[in-house]
Amino acid sequence: MTHPLPQPLSDADWPEAALALRDGFAGKLNVYRVMAHHPALLAAWAPLRKHIVLDSALGLDRSEVVILRTAHRFGSAYEWAHHVSRARKLGFSDARIAALRDMPEGEDGLIARAVDALIDQRRLPPELDAELAAALGREAVFDLIATVGFYSVLGYLLMSYDTPIDDAIAAEMAAAPL
Known part of the structure; x- marks a missing residue:
């Protein structure tokens, strides 16, 4: 059945x-x-x-970088579309958003490397943890780890149940694709 x-x-x-x-x-x-x-x-x-x-101690912009990179790595079209919309509202350029599919430079690249390490190695290597703590602060590193975990669980739910992108976001992405 x-x-x-x-x-x-x-x-x-x-x-x-x-x-x-x-x-x-x-x-x-x-x-x-x-x-x-x-x-x-x-x-x-x-x-x-x-x-x-x-x-989050990350703040809104850094959180969006974490979420977009996590959505990309998980292949979660739902989270990617929703957070492209949110990032644009925060003032992110489409070029900055698109760069998160590759390896951006600067702080976005540092955050992307951290997301990748958490997904691929299931941990932050000590040298990356130290670099993050120096750049973002210790509480922000904890929140980065928690954000990847949070959006990983959402990704599992979204993709397991083939959750449709909300109509308003789908229309926005159709009208202004990245």
């Missing part, structure tokens, strides 16, 4: 246990509408999401 893959829940199908989250961040994106199939996980996810997305 085959089971259909979980799809984003409509408001009408939203579980009562997660209603408060639907009216906040979770009701806005398909990734969380899929995660709502497991209300306890979605509720546990919320505080970490707040820290990673809003309160």
Whole structure:
């Protein structure tokens, strides 16, 4: 017997246990509408999401570099499209965003090397950790590691369940491809 893959829940199908989250961040994106199939996980996810997305010691620009590189490395079209949109709103040029598919120079390159090390080696080598701590600060290194982990889990969910890119982001990417 085959089971259909979980799809984003409509408001009408939203579980009562997660209603408060639907009216906040979770009701806005398909990734969380899929995660709502497991209300306890979605509720546990919320505080970490707040820290990673809003309160990270990396700051918004560096966080976007981490997320875009992670999305690229995972091949997550959903996260790539959503964060191209977010990076553009932060003032990133398309050239800066596109460079994250390769190996950019400067601080973006340092961050990209860190993401690659975490994905490929499952750790930061001591010399890279020291370089990151000197450039970004120790708390930002912790947040970089946590951000890669957070978006890795989202990538697993998105790709396992073939989550569709949200309509507004798909339309934006169609109108202004990278």
